Every structure is written in C-alpha cells, then in structure tokens.
Amino acid sequence: MSDEQRFLDRLAERNAQRGDEPTWIAARRQAGAARFEALGFPHRRIEEWKYTDVRDIARSDFALATDAEFSPATAAALTLPLDAYRLTFVDGVFAPALSDLGALPEGVQVLPLSRALEENHEAVGGPLGRLTGVDFSSFAALNTAFMEEGAVVRLAPRTVVDKPIVLQFLSRAGEQEVMSHPRILVEAGGRSEATLIEHHVGEDGAANFTNLVEEIILERGAILTHYKLQEAPLKDRHIASIHIEQARDSRYVSFNLNLGGGLVRNDLVSDLNGEGAEAIYNGLFYGQGRQHVDNHTLVNHNALRTFSRENYKGILDDRAHGVFNGKVIVKRDSQQIEAEQSNANLLLSDRAEIDTKPELEIYADDVKCAHGATTGQLDEEAVYALRTRGIDEQTARGLLTLAFAGEVMELVDLDAVSERVELAVAGKLPERFNLAGLVETASAFNEG
C-alpha cells in the first residue's frame, strides 16, 4: 500500500463516522483528497522541497484524536502566562475546559471552526480555501480533505481588540501517533486592529503530526500582529501553510518563532494587493539535536507602493538542519516598491547545516529591493571579553547567542513570549545577571 493510500484510508474511515455535512464541505473534502492523491507527498527533486525530506511523515501511520483530555496541571504549565482570549485544542480537538473567551468585546468573534460552521456554514464557506487552495501543496490538499476543526476569528470594522487572542495547540504523548489538520480563518475588517498568538506546545515525548492551514484576510487599513510561537515537542512534526491577503494600507506583522518540533516546515505567503499595504516578517528558528526547520516565505507585490521587510535569524546547534527560502516577487507595473530581505545564521556546531536562498523576482523598474544572507559563528573574542568579566563560558555563549537573536527579539513586546525564547536559546541564566544590560553589552561586542 502506498503512503498516500494509508492517509486516504484514514480519511475514508473518518468520513464514514461523519454525520451529514453541507454539500460544499463534502465537495471540497473530495477535491482535497483527489488533489492529494494526484500530487502525492513532495520529494526532494521538487525545488520547493529540495532540502526537506518528509518521508518521516509519509511513512508514519497517524490516527485521528477523538477527545481533548489533557492534564490541567500540565496545561497550566505550558500555557503562556498572559491575559488573553484563549481557544485551546488538544491534538486538533477543541478543548472547552482549557479555553477562556471571557467577555469578548463587541465586534469580535473567536470561535472554534466546528461552531462557526454550525452557526452559519455559508459565511465560512465563502472565504475558506480562497487563499490556500488544494493546489498550493499536497499538505494543503490533505488538510482540506481532513478539515473539521480549527478557529475562526472575525473583527468588525474599526474594532480594536484590547487583549491578545491566543490559539493554543497542545500535543499529547501517547502510544498511538496522531495527526491533526487545523484550519484557521482570520477576517479583519477595515481599520481593525488585533494581536493574534498561535502557540504550539505539548507534552515531552509526543510524536504527532500537525498540518495547519491558515488564511488571513486584512481589509483596508487593518493591522494584525501575528505571533506564531512553535514550541512543539522535539519529535512532533509540524507543517504550516499561512496565506495573508492584504488590502490597501493594511499592515501585517509576523513573528514566526520556531523553537520546537522535529520536522518543521512553514510556508508564509503574502499578497499585497492594495496600494500602501505593508508586510513585516520577523523570524527566528533555533534548532538542536536533529531538528529540521524549514521556513519558506513569499511576498507578492501586486500593487503600487507596497512595502515588505523581512528579517530571519537562524541558530543551529548539534546536528540541526535549517532551511530558509525567502522570495519577493514584484509584478509588472507594481512601481515604487520597497522590499528588504535579510537572513542571518549562526552555526554553533560543526555538524549543523543551513541552506538559505533569498530570492528576488522583479518585473518593474522603479523598485528598491535588497537582500542579504550571512552565515557565521560566535565571535571568540566576544566570548573571551565576557569571560574576563567573570562570566562563565556557557553563560557567555548563551548571552552572545541571545544577542544574535536580539534584532528580532527586541521587537517582541510580549514578555511571556520573549521569556520562552530566551530560555530556549540561552538556557536558564543565573538570576544575579541583569539580563537586559548584558545582552546590550554582548550586542555591542557583536557589532564591534
């Protein structure tokens, strides 16, 4: 039996248990399955997957979770200590007990997908799948075939959400490996403003597969700050396809922070369709052990005077493998474009590997586009300088590594998020240090 067939059999099994569905869902499910069958799992001879081998996913036999039981104590420890509106999913299944929506302000809807479909499936059916169709990748097709849970976030025009909206995805350790295909839909009305935090985390030893598809629609002047904090257990597999459509003067700020997961692939695509639209991509990936982290980003400048700025930092230790592929496409007649792209990588071990490709495809002449990529290691002189000030070697290296990530992390204004990153990257630093001051000093060394 082929790998693809095993997944299709799981789908047939699941479909048999399903009750009646609106016809459009059934039809898309079918289209997704057909496309997945036709494409098959990607292999390394496909340019987009040149450096990422997904056989570990293809050859596994994943079941689908049926409940959302999770130890409240563990959940509490994993949850970000933030005052927020929160939806929690356990292996893809909605967990009302771990969710907290409080009183949502007027004009804000945060719903599990299943409930949004129950309430008004047609309102979901319109936008869903418009940005990320089944042709995007075989994983997007697979997600479409299996879609049943996820989140819908709707912001009425001119709504400013007072607290962050957190979508928390928990992965359980268990005998049977499971897969989930969450689907997130965000519709931000004109001049609305919100912070969305997507948090992937789980129990040590979990080895599941998350295949996420996320569609974000920003109407005119909408502003969305999107944190994706991926701290999945080290054996988890994580594939995410995120597509953002931006109307005139909208602004999308992404923090794509990857600390966990054994095999990780993020696809981030922005369509800047209206004049003045702006996309800011900040990224950090930290790999250790045998982690494989692949970030593919694409910004389509489809309109006049659109802006994009991208800054990805990679830190790789042990035998970790990092991949960065950033692409900017400037369409013909999209004039007065500014696009900047930068990827800097730090290799901490001789067996770590980074494959990076910052691409520009430009069909208009009145543009200012630049990209850069660098790979290097910690400055031994800076390590020495810190040691002469009585800091032990391990801490010194931790601090310098943190300083390397500083350019991205200093833009993060949620302490709960930056603390997680600091802990993962630099380890637990002795409390007697004034961390902020030291990081600054270390930054100065790095620059000097």
Next chain:
Amino acid sequence: MASQEMEELVRREYKEGFVTDIESETVPPGLDEDTIAFISKKKGEPEWMLEWRLKAYHQWLKMTPPSWAHLDYPPIDYQAISYYSAPKRPEDRPQSLDEVDPKLLETYEKLGIPLHERAALAGVAVDAVFDSVSVTTTFKEKLQEAGVIFCSISEAIRDYPELVQQYLGSVVPQGDNYFAALNSAVFTDGSFVFVPEGVTCPMELSTYFRINAANTGQFERTLIVCESRAEVSYLEGCTAPQRDENQLHAAVVELVALDDAKIKYSTVQNWYPGDEDGKGGIYNFVTKRGDCRGDRSHISWTQVETGSAITWKYPSCMLRGRDSVGEFYSVAVTNGRQQADTGTKMIHIGEGTRSTIVSKGIAAGRSDQSYRGLVKVGPRAKNARNFTQCDSLLIGDTCGAHTFPYQEIGNSSAKVEHEATTSKIGEDQLFYCQSRGIGEEDAVNMIVNGFCKDVFQELPMEFAVEAEALLNVTLEGAVG
C-alpha cells in the same frame, strides 16, 4: 532623446552580422553513433577517444534537458543540427598568416580584429577558431621555449594523448549534465593549454571563436592544466554572423590547477542576440568548471556577457586544495528579448578555502535576466570564507531581473555573506550628469560603466577597453 532617434537606434542592425562565403564540409543534420564515428575519424582520433565519445552519447540519450532555469525557449530538435563543419582543405593547414585563406582574413578584418596586427601589438598568441577547425596558431615557438603547450584540442588528442587522457573529463565528467554530455559526444574543436611546473606563461593566451556555417552547432571543448606553481591568463571572445535560425552552442571548459597554480580565465561574449522579435540568435549552453585541485591554487573567472538569445552558464570552482581560492566576476547585459540565466558555483571542500563573487546584471528592453549561484561549504571546509555581491540594474519597465542565490553551509567555522540589490538608474544621478551638459545616453553609459567597474577592473587591459565599448553598443537605444 527624441523617440524617433531612439527607434532608429533600437532597430540598428547587428554590427557584426555578415556571412562569409566559404564552402564548408558539412555532415547532414542528425546525431547517431555514425555521426560521432565520422567526427572522430575526420579528426584522426585514436580508438579510446571514440569510445569516450560514445560513452558520453549513451549517457546523453538517457538524460533530459534541464528545465529549472528561468528561461523560455521552444524545445531544441537535436536531429536538425549538423554536428560537423570544417573549412575546406583541412589537410593543407596554413603555417603562417600569409597562407591563410584571404576570405578568412577578410572576416577578421570586418570584425575589427586584424589578427597579425593584434598579435604583434598586444603580444598575444592567437589560436583562432573559425568554425570548428583551428586555422592558425601564432607565437607557438615562443611558447614552446617556455614549455607551454597551446594547441587545438584535436591536435592535443593526437600529440599529447596521455595528458588529454589524464585530464579530459576529470573536472566535467561526460554525464555531468545534458549539454556537457552532448558536448562530450560531438565536440569538434577547442583549445588545449598545458603549463608545466613552475612556469609562468610568457603571454596572455587568447582564442577567438566564431560561428559561421548556418545550422551548425558549435561544440567547443577547452582544457587548461596548470601544474604546480604554474600561471596562465586565458582570454576568450566571440561574435557571430546574423542568422535566422537558432544556433546551438554547448561548450565545455575544464580548468585544472595543481599546488600553487593560478589560472585566470576571461570571456567577452557577444554572439548574435536575435532580432527585435527575438528571432534567431545563439543559444548558449555552457558548462565551465575549474578544479582547484592543489593546495593554495587559484582560479578566477571573469565574464562580460552581452550577446546570445539565451545564456545558460555557471562558471564554477571546486575548491578542493587547502587554502585554495575561487573568484567570479561577471557583467551580464540583456536587451531586446534576450534571456540570461547565469551565475556561479563555489564548492568549498578543502580547509581555509576562500571565494569571492561579484555579479552585475543589467536588464533593458524586454529581456529577462537571472543570477543563479550556489555557495556550498562542506563539513571539512574549516574556516571557509565567501563574499557575494550581486546587483541588478533595471532599465525600462518591461524587463525582469531575478536573483536566486543558494547557500548550503555545513560547517560552523564558515563565514558566508551574500548581498544583493535591485534598482533602476537613479534619477538624481542622471540629473547630476545632465545638469553638467552630459547627454542622456552618455550619462547612462557612464553610470552603467561605473556600476560595472568592480568587474571591468578584473579584466585584462585589451578586454577592458573592448568590454566598455561593447556595453555601450549593447545598451544603445535602451534608454529614453
């Protein structure tokens, strides 16, 4: 500039486009084992060479043309190409310029390269390739004195078989890629250079290529070997007459540098780019690779690419030897409907290897240009360094400029930097020049030449002058 003037400039016919009427001895179009046997026999090659060619041919049959490049052209019918063409009377080769067919000399005159004058004035030995057979080789004696071998590859196969057998295909194996396999099966000529241990070649070596007979693909094979502490600078330049049908050119260049050896390879490429509708023009699919086999060896590629309808070319360096150095300096200009997908590969294998890449791309008209490069640092390449700078300049809003730099870094002591920019000619720069009485076109030429300076200064003197002129000619009519 008045639009009418501009129109005229744009329509200006290709200056180097003319056809010399020489009866060629040409085989009918098509490729099979017989064609290869014919070529091999015609060249008086030993049995092992024929076998080598056939092996390449059989590998080629199993391969498919690459499709990953950012290029758009109709499929090539390899059976419609004639694989051998030689000027008449190959048996009584001229020994000096006086014996050269006057029509040939006339062609050189038209090109503005008076061979004897040039050779005498510049002190350059010229191995002129007219179609597929070397017609004349000068300064041979002087080179012989120094112990340098500089001859056509066919002669080398006959006269120095052990050297050829040792090095041919050792850098670009027969099955390396589709076009290299094709070249290995059917190559008809090219140059062979061997610089023995400790010798610095007393002059710059140069070959002028020229594609002539219609429907004849040209398959050059160049092999340059520098033994320990040897040094050579090699110049390659070419123009081609105007043709209606696409001409295929699939050359292979192999460079081998042993311990402390230094090879500098410079190219000015100005083949017919096709007419204003993109009709005709040369298809240029070239495999160029240098092997820094020895410690502290040094290979440098410099290219100025202005011609050809399609360019597919990635001069590369395999940095195997400890502390070996690879360099790539490139200016690529595309206008009209030209398409170029070009760049380099720097493969760091040995410890302490260093490489520098400077690539300047200028796109005008309705052309499309891509820089595609790879910097790979292997796990054993401790302290490898690379610096890459690739800039694109866009002239007009109907062209495209793209950058695809690949970096594969597998060593934590590596330092790799890549920088790229894409922009148009600054309005303020133009205004500055014009306000000082410099005409628009001159101002653009000046700015473009400045943009390319980093590369031009790497070119040998004679080429640098030619390259600047060529750049101006290529961009004529592109600005308005």
